[in-house]
Ligand code: FES
């Protein structure tokens with residue numbers, strides 16, 4: 001067993017009672033989880049919780065509560081993160097209470113859901129928290145029984161002393177243990193000693209979900225709470241000129257109508273502060289329906305906005321004026337392809353290779369803007385009082401927005417309380433917490449607790465989209481059809497998708513990657529596997545097409561390139577581990593029976609990709625019926641290191657496949673004169689039941705690598721596998737997403 | 745116009761004063777504090793707001809309160825007294841939910857489907873459920889859960 005020093009700052013394990021104003025963790029019992037509550041219910045007195053690190057509380061009656069630090073948006077961290085603690089604490093997972101922690105950077109580490117990093121960054125930390133608490137209990141037991149710690153063992157929340165036959169519950173030692181210091185040196189289990197990790201555990205909130213319990217931000221209510229909605233310009237590139245609220249104010253249930261400035265002029269912004277419109281009209285009333293109706297009675301004059309400048313991340317950023325349209329976006333992107341780009345990476349002599357080429361294949365791939373369409377529309381509860389503000393917020397990154405709220409409201413950061421509500425999806429959208437600033441300003445002005453609610457239309461047309469992208473791939477071949485160089489030039493509106501150091505960089509002697517971008521007033525944000533979600537489609541389609549030209553099997557060709565990158569990598573900054581990349585390709589090849597005679601008639605496509613520290617490959621089988629793609633089978637292979645909760649992990653990879661197929665076939669947000677052409681699910685095409693694959697199989701590479709990302713990695717390659725399978729079924733290579741309307 | 749209405753929801757009688765055009769969805773959520781029924785689109789396109797009207801699956805965002813006198817309304821909170829409807833049990837057994845936001849609507853649709861069609865084919869399920877969007881992509885699990893609930897009925 002490896003003895004690891006507890007390197008996590010003691011800060012991470014502060015106890016609530018050692019802080020003033022420790023009430024942060026209390027008073028959110030409506031969010032507390034799971035059956036063991038019944039245990040609490042039968043306890044006659046208020047439970048006395050003893051804290052053993054900030055993540056664990058135990059009562060003398062041995063009720064054990066574990067705080068799940070990170071925001072939950074469906075990736076199931078509320079189950080998998082407490083599993084890490086429970087493994088080392090050595091308790092029965094089914095008998096513990098899991099509670100969503102509130103935002104509290106003094107007590108909890110990295111409370112951010114995004115970048116597929118929750119488990120990766122908590123892997124040692126949360127196990128250390130569990131092991132530390134166990135150690136404290138053992139020390140307390142050894143003192144109580146006057147026996148050495150080394151003679152004590154634990155099992156399911158009980159301490160045992162074999163030679164004397166003594167046993168005692170964790171709870172019976174919890175009071176004494178809570179007074180001990182958090183140990184400095186702790187020993188974590190070796191992977192093969194895991195009893196809980198790697199076993200399927202049910203979603204700790206599953207029962208509440210199927211019973212329709214109020215778990216989401218949208219469901220929150222309290223006495224005196226009003227509903228607020230905001231009216232924003234109807235198009236990007238517009239702003240408020242004037243408005244008359246007389247009629248709206250007369251509508252039933254309406255309490256107030258006023259404007260707010262989301263940020264102060266010249267307020268310095270950070271990366272996740274993005275908002276689409278700075279001045280908006282707030283309508284405050286009794287019910288959502290009242291407010292929706294009153295919005296229709298607003299008399300508003302909008303005007304075209306001029307070019308503006310903003311300071312984002314200490315850099316001046318230009319927000320152009322003008323009303324943008326998709327047709328022009330695509331034309332502008334094509335024009336950029338003809339101009340030299342910014343060179344991001346160059347290996348060997350790509351220009352010479354192209355001059356000497358006997359054959360060149362050049363293909364241009366595009367993808368549209370996408371709206372996140374989180375199932376639960378944007379919302380948050382806020383109550384501003386004096387110089388404090390309290391939120392119940394569905395938010396992926398509370399720590400990002402807390403500073404901004406403090407600055408904008410002019411209050412100390414410590415006066416901001418954020419209770420983290422379960423999120424009805426996030427996909428990156430809820431990393432941008434401008435709506436919390438809006439809600440706080442509205443609560444302040446209305447002098448009441450409010451819940452800010454976006455309608456579906458507000459959400460679809462309100463910005464922070466996956467950008468529109470373009471990538472042109474060129475490949476040079478010699479007279480023997482040998483690949484001699486690849487040139488990638490890519491860009492987007494308003495950012496480039498290019499990851500210059502990813503595969504196939506590192507596998508090619510001659511390689512050139514160039515980048516460009518076109519400014520826009522349409523706001524963008526992270527969307528499940530940002531940039532990768534497009535790069536994979538382009539790259540994996542192109543590799544498929546050139547392997548066909550060379551007469552090679554698409555999987556064998558990729559493996560050949562990866563073997564080269566493994567044996568003799570070109571360049572130094574290659575992002576990926578070629579062996580793990582090969583591993584998922586080999587696994588998907590074997591599991592799908594790739595190349596086997598019994599599968600000869602299947603129309604199948606393959607793709608693989610690396611992002612967020614993990615590797616994923618898929619084979620998709622499909623057929624076309626009446627101009628519609630029917631996906632018969634998705635075989636997914638994932639290497640995300642150790643899998644903490646296999647059933648939750650599978651669910652996530654299945655969802656990634658369906659999400660990818662939906663966006664590849666249908667996802668499309670277009671603009672006319674600054675307005676989105678799609679406003680709701682009647683016009684924005686989402687994948688539905690009958691379009692989901694008939695079957696999905698997910699396979700994980702078994703290894704002992706510390707966990708890497710999972711929420712995002714299985715998503716990007718789906719786009720490539722779809723394009724490649726559609727080609728097999730139809731004989732048509734598709735270059736422009738979405739594919740759905742180009743099949744028949 | 746604000747009027748008084750009597751509603752029968754989950755076998756209980758409620759008296760509500762509300763605008764006659766207020767959709768049942770908002771009556772449930774904002775007036776009666778029954779938050780299990782979800783708002784997803786408000787235009788009848790997502791199914792998040794699905795409830796039963798006399799045993800039939802309907803979109804509560806499309807039903808004005810004035811149309812509901814003497815009708816039996818069932819929401820997710822009242823689907824089974826103990827929360828143990830075969831569909832709910834199958835959902836738990838297969839750990840269907842990701843974010844969970846769409847699932848009340850999915851469960852209400854699935855329960856209505858099995859009531860009218862106790863042994864649905866895959867195609868029946870696809871057709872019946874296609875009005876319920878799941879942004880997280882739990883469709884394949886939902887289908888399995890419906891088949892499992894059907895087999896146990
Ligand atoms: S909210 Fe009623 S169908 Fe979407």
Ligand code: FES
Nearest residue numbers: 843844878879880
């Ligand atoms: S589980 Fe998230 S929308 Fe269905």
